[in-house]
Amino acid sequence: MEQQLNRPTWSRQIEFTLAGIGCAVGLGNVWRFPYLCYRSGGGAFLVPYLFMLVVLGIPLLYMELIVGQYTRRGPVHALAILCPLLKGVGMASVAISFIMCIYYNLVITWALYYLFSSFQTPLPWQSCNNTWNTPNCTSQATNSSYTSTASQEFFKLKMLEQTSGVEEAGEIRWELCLILLLGWTLIYFCIFKGVKSTGKVVYFTALFPYVVLIALLINNVQLPGALDGIKFFIVPQWDKLLSLEVWVNAAAQIFNSIGIGFGSLMAMSSYNSFNNNVLKDTLTIAILNSLTSILAGFVIFSALGYMSYLQGISVSDLAVDGPGLVFIVYPQAFSNMPVPQLWAVMFFFMLLCLGLDSEFAMVEVLVTSVMDQFYPSVIKIFKRKELFILAICSVAFLLGIPCVMQVGIYIFQLMDHYTAIVSIMFLAFFEIIAICWSYGVTRLSDNLEEMTGRRPNIFFRLCWLIIGPVLITFKPARYGDYVFPPWAQGVGWVIAMASIIWIPLGAIHTLWVLPGPFMQKMKLSITPYALKEIKSKMPYYERGGDGLPDIAVISSNFYLPEKLKTQTNL
Numbered sequence: 224m225e226q227q228l229n230r231p232t233w234s235r236q237i238e239f240t241l242a243g244i245g246c247a248v249g250l251g252n253v254w255r256f257p258y259l260c261y262r263s264g265g266g267a268f269l270v271p272y273l274f275m276l277v278v279l280g281i282p283l284l285y286m287e288l289i290v291g292q293y294t295r296r297g298p299v300h301a302l303a304i305l306c307p308l309l310k311g312v313g314m315a316s317v318a319i320s321f322i323m324c325i326y327y328n329l330v331i332t333w334a335l336y337y338l339f340s341s342f343q344t345p346l347p348w349q350s351c352n353n354t355w356n357t358p359n360c361t362s363q364a365t366n367s368s369y370t371s372t373a374s375q376e377f378f379k380l381k382m383l384e385q386t387s388g389v390e391e392a393g394e395i396r397w398e399l400c401l402i403l404l405l406g407w408t409l410i411y412f413c414i415f416k417g418v419k420s421t422g423k424v425v426y427f428t429a430l431f432p433y434v435v436l437i438a439l440l441i442n443n444v445q446l447p448g449a450l451d452g453i454k455f456f457i458v459p460q461w462d463k464l465l466s467l468e469v470w471v472n473a474a475a476q477i478f479n480s481i482g483i484g485f486g487s488l489m490a491m492s493s494y495n496s497f498n499n500n501v502l503k504d505t506l507t508i509a510i511l512n513s514l515t516s517i518l519a520g521f522v523i524f525s526a527l528g529y530m531s532y533l534q535g536i537s538v539s540d541l542a543v544d545g546p547g548l549v550f551i552v553y554p555q556a557f558s559n560m561p562v563p564q565l566w567a568v569m570f571f572f573m574l575l576c577l578g579l580d581s582e583f584a585m586v587e588v589l590v591t592s593v594m595d596q597f598y599p600s601v602i603k604i605f606k607r608k609e610l611f612i613l614a615i616c617s618v619a620f621l622l623g624i625p626c627v628m629q630v631g632i633y634i635f636q637l638m639d640h641y642t643a644i645v646s647i648m649f650l651a652f653f654e655i656i657a658i659c660w661s662y663g664v665t666r667l668s669d670n671l672e673e674m675t676g677r678r679p680n681i682f683f684r685l686c687w688l689i690i691g692p693v694l695i696t697f698k699p700a701r702y703g704d705y706v707f708p709p710w711a712q713g714v715g716w717v718i719a720m721a722s723i724i725w726i727p728l729g730a731i732h733t734l735w736v737l738p739g740p741f742m743q744k745m746k747l748s749i750t751p752y753a754l755k756e757i758k759s760k761m762p763y764y765e766r767g768g769d770g771l772p773d774i775a776v777i778s779s780n781f782y783l784p785e786k787l788k789t790q791t792n793l
Contacts, residue, residue, distance in 0.1 A: 308745075
């Protein structure tokens with residue numbers, strides 16, 4: 224494929240690799256992976272997790288990077304080129320990324336709040352002698368339902384001022400609102416120059432978390448009881464492998480952790496050089512992502528072992544919830560460490576770096592896709608790309624304000640469940656259909672050979688054809704013991720449909736504009752690069768001043784390079 228576009232590329236290929244690692248490695252590695260391990264009985268989770276990495280994570284990531292690098296487009300245009308009928312898959316991935324970047328920045332807000340609070344002496348969650356504490360507060364970890372720890376009350380009563388349920392909205396937490404604005408300001412200045420600025424930032428944000436995790440691990444393994452926690456993490460309870468839920472959780476963790484279906488890595492790979500070794504990037508990103516999860520597991524479980532030692536109970540009896548691993552359990556562990564302020568500052572700054580990396584990728588999906596589609600119009604309206612990115616960040620900030628209300632934690636949990644779990648599974652299934660079944664593994668292999676001189680081996684081809692995101696389990700959204708009422712579940716499905724709806728809408732639009740009887744429309748709609756019969760009606764615009772083409776808004780919404788026109792006899 225010709226490098227027909229004057230498209231910016233990474234200054235160095237290592238910048239894409241680091242950005243990809245930063246995109247894949249996020250907060251889910253620090254709390255979701257250890258939490259699923261804990262809930263699945265420890266080491267038994269590692270067996271299905273590593274199996275899913277090999278047969279699901281690596282092959283599907285490889286597929287997405289090939290598509291992005293070959294088409295040199297974001298997910299919208301890439302999927303339109305490969306399968307016009309399912310061009311809505313690309314639109315859905317952009318919608319998911321935009322919805323996620325709205326509420327995901329709330330986690331960055333929390334990390335900043337804790338980071339600022341970590342400079343106090345003593346730490347505000349270190350004792351129960353604060354105005355927000357209740358008579359049931361205790362400064363030690365507990366599994367009693369009648370008491371709450373100082374760190375639990377700081378998280379729920381001080382930072383969130385949490386209401387009793389989604390029915391009770393409460394007021395805006397202005398402290399969090401200002402910090403949310405600060406978070407979006409950081410995001411903007413990290414990405415406003417595109418891959419040129421993002422590529423420089425990731426040198427630090429992608430590498431610093433490893434420094435902190437290793438430092439925390441060195442400290443934690445010296446604590447009494449740490450070995451018991453590590454044993455719980457690595458020694459399998461083999462009877463747990465008979466549970467289907469453990470295997471489903473392992474597949475879901477691989478899927479969400481690497482970011483398959485979100486369009487982020489596909490968008491970033493579109494800025495690669497055409498002959499880049501995409502397999503090397505795939506293996507580096509996927510394997511480092513999993514190694515980071517395992518490293519975080521050692522860090523978390525050594526801390527849990529220490530907490531079980533302090534409380535005098537087994538590790539399996541600790542009261543642990545998902546988000547609590549980051550914002551409740553670990554702050555509680557800091558309280559009993561030497562120089563707690565130092566460890567708290569390092570840890571929450573690490574969370575900030577992890578969150579920023581993931582947020583970069585989600586915003587970049589939207590920017591790349593809109594610029595690919597509407598470049599001349601965007602520049603005409605905003606004059607400069609930097610102003611367009613500023614507009615996106617501003618809109619996302621305004622839409623995120625409900626998340627910093629007292630009801631915000633429930634909104635966050637609802638949006639996360641119906642976007643990162645429900646929507647992404649639908650999306651990924653249709654992405655497999657579009658790329659591997661409609662466009663075809665043979666064509667995809669040809670594309671890879673054109674770029675690198677090598678075809679994918681039989682293992683990858685079989686995984687693309689047979690292994691896909693088929694382990695889908697829908698559960699009612701909940702936050703701890705709180706189950707959302709039916710009307711809130713309905714709102715959740717509306718949130719999910721905000722992204723899923725683009726898949727059928729894209730298919731309907733393609734079939735509507737194609738000429739001929741229905742069967743002819745169907746045949747044309749699954750023809751890659753093509754729509755031969757409407758070629759004569761396709762408006763063609765001269766290249767813009769910066770070398771980018773003005774994309775015609777037609778049924779397939781893509782620009783056909785001369786080489787592809789020749790290949791398809793258009």
